[in-house]
Amino acid sequence: MTVQRLARNAVLVLALASLSACGGFGGGLFRGAGKANVQNEEAFLSSEERRFKRTNPTRLSDLFGGGANANTTLEVNRYIWAASLEVLNFLPIESVDPFSGVIVTGYGTPPGGGRAYRATVLVQDPALDARSLKLSLQSKGGAVDPATVRAVEDAILTRARQLRVQDGKL
Template sequence: MNSLWARSLAVVVLMLSVVVLSACEGGKAVYPTRDRGASAPRMGDEKRETVFGAEGLFGDKKKGTGGGEGIGVNSFLWRASLDTLGFMPIATADPFGGTIITDWYQLPEAPNERFKVNVFILDRALRADGVKVSVFKQARDAMGQWVDVKIEAKMAGELENSILTRARQLRIVSTE
């Protein structure tokens, strides 16, 4: 190999490493595929148009282009949150945004106080900081009106822990 080739190779290798290093900022993690007879590569964000839709027969339609289709958050955290809060009435649950908001719930033993819980799932990954819980508590005052009451700080943390424990159990079951 003569020096011209060696030099052009060095340039390509340099460019390659620059691209790898800068990928985190301006890069797009899409990769080419070559279809038979095609005159140009098809990049990862260009889907094949098929008789059975963009992903083909048996294709996982949820994966799609990642553009807002399917469940947007970690499925174990999502199911664990629904499981853990199953005893409370759920007002809204949005698997795309990863929010679960319960309705006010009174324990039969304590009819003078009621709770409401917001769960936010923040990540597609199953990780400890992927779930955030906020708990609200109200109690009746002397007039019988509901007023906000401060709750113990550890309560939200405990709920987060039980969601994470449940998620771990679900994951272990899924891999067995």
């Protein structure tokens, strides 16, 4: 048992050493070999393609190194956040991240309704504005009518405005 574990660890160390020697971790024999090709390629890209490349990393080094500041804080509108939780309180919450503004729920049936829904909410801006709220509804039977999605968004935004007025900051 320990011999197998030792052999597995040795293979892992050799694989990591060979990757680092070939430039897999930013150094090694082929350091900088592809930089000229990347620079030449970017000269022919449109501004939209360059923006896509910056926001969608294609290399392993883009994913793990040289990215955005890890200490950057995202701001979420607290009224929309609280209103989303209140309006969708009939749905079981699967995950909540108040720092990125994401709420993911499981399937649940609204009071007086017969169809089960699940929701994903993204609060992406600190402004109390309709553009700050992104809502996705799903049902077990398939797609949800856009009018239903709009009605739930309106209910969340209306409740958010009520919470703000109650807070006395309007």
